[in-house]
Amino acid sequence: MADAITAEGLVKRYGKVTALDGVDLRVPTGSVLALLGPNGAGKTTVVRILTTLLRPTAGRAWVAGADVLDQPATVRRNIGLSGQYAAVDEYLTGFENLVMIGRLYHHGRQQARSRARELLAYFGLEDAGDRPTRTYSGGMRRRLDLAGALVAHPPVLFLDEPTTGLDPRGRTDMWGVLQRLVEGGTTLLLTTQYLEEADLLADEIVVIDHGRIIAQGTADDLKRQVGGERVELTLTDGARLPDAERLLTPLGVGPATLDPDRRGLVMPVGGGATSLANTLRVLDDAAIGLDDIGLRRPTLDDVFLTLTGRSTAEEDGSEPSEGDHS
Numbered sequence: 001m002a003d004a005i006t007a008e009g010l011v012k013r014y015g016k017v018t019a020l021d022g023v024d025l026r027v028p029t030g031s032v033l034a035l036l037g038p039n040g041a042g043k044t045t046v047v048r049i050l051t052t053l054l055r056p057t058a059g060r061a062w063v064a065g066a067d068v069l070d071q072p073a074t075v076r077r078n079i080g081l082s083g084q085y086a087a088v089d090e091y092l093t094g095f096e097n098l099v100m101i102g103r104l105y106h107h108g109r110q111q112a113r114s115r116a117r118e119l120l121a122y123f124g125l126e127d128a129g130d131r132p133t134r135t136y137s138g139g140m141r142r143r144l145d146l147a148g149a150l151v152a153h154p155p156v157l158f159l160d161e162p163t164t165g166l167d168p169r170g171r172t173d174m175w176g177v178l179q180r181l182v183e184g185g186t187t188l189l190l191t192t193q194y195l196e197e198a199d200l201l202a203d204e205i206v207v208i209d210h211g212r213i214i215a216q217g218t219a220d221d222l223k224r225q226v227g228g229e230r231v232e233l234t235l236t237d238g239a240r241l242p243d244a245e246r247l248l249t250p251l252g253v254g255p256a257t258l259d260p261d262r263r264g265l266v267m268p269v270g271g272g273a274t275s276l277a278n279t280l281r282v283l284d285d286a287a288i289g290l291d292d293i294g295l296r297r298p299t300l301d302d303v304f305l306t307l308t309g310r311s312t313a314e315e316d317g318s319e320p321s322e323g324d325h326s
């Protein structure tokens with residue numbers, strides 16, 4: 001299958017800051033790629049280069065068959081872009097915003113209006129469509145912004161952190177919308193700081209850090225690298241740890257780790273909540289008391305810690321130093 005997006009050796013320098021340090025990407029048509037990384041990793045820079053908004057210092061890229069540097073107008077005709085900050089006109093209604101975008105694409109009045117209604121319905125904004133967007137919630141603005149990116153039916157869509165800043169409800173709604181889009185065959189490149197989001201939506205995940213790709217693969221590949229999900233528990237009586245280990249080992253997908261000082265046991269599992277429920281049942285049947293139990297799924301932070309030896313939180317607010325790129 002042809003690639004909808006190809007990037008080769010993308011480099012972007014701002015003076016001494018190297019925002020991108022040689023990024024290669026391939027996104028097959030109809031698939032979803034998630035660029036995963038902490039603040040400042042270079043995700044937005046990749047998106048800006050691929051959407052023709054920024055010229056790379058070095059490297060080449062093709063989107064929907066056109067060269068990003070030599071044929072920017074062709075690229076723009078084939079893409080939709082929705083950013084971290086929803087670009088909607090506050091004083092227009094949702095409907096008017098979408099009609100205006102349609103008109104910018106030289107759609108006729110009728111066509112622009114019917115596409116606007118269609119998109120409002122698709123995004124669950126029919127009721128709000130005739131209200132000024134300044135009355136919208138953050139999640140509604142994001143959905144409207146995404147609707148705007150879809151006005152011209154672009155085959156390739158770029159979404160820069162589509163759910164950052166949304167509450168859990170808004171995030172779940174947005175995931176539903178994106179899943180439907182993907183089922184419809186749109187090629188999607190999205191950036192995210194959440195492994196959970198990449199896991200849910202992406203066929204392939206590329207982890208970037210300081211402008212370099214540090215890992216790539218499916219969500220399962222990455223989770224395997226960080227050890228997958230696990231049940232973590234603390235017993236009331238540390239003397240029963242060996243009993244717990246013996247009884248629980250058949251439920252796990254690998255050996256349990258014991259921490260006798262904390263009366264703790266960590267066991268890799270494969271069944272999510274079912275594994276947790278089974279663990280509880282086995283311990284209860286054997287009258288082994290618990291102080292605490294939980295199911296832990298790997299987070300971006302776990303991926304980072306494993307791959308780089310530091311947590312994503314350490315990145316916040318810090319500019320990469322020259323030493324990082326030498």
Ligand code: ATP
Pocket residue numbers: 014017018019037038039040041042043044045046319320
């Ligand atoms: P975020 O989640 O915060 O958007 P990001 O992964 O998208 O992060 P980028 O915005 O691509 O990161 O930035 C990558 C690096 O390039 C950062 O260190 C950033 O400070 C730097 N950078 C971006 N734009 C400029 C600029 N115009 N001038 C100087 N440095 C810049």
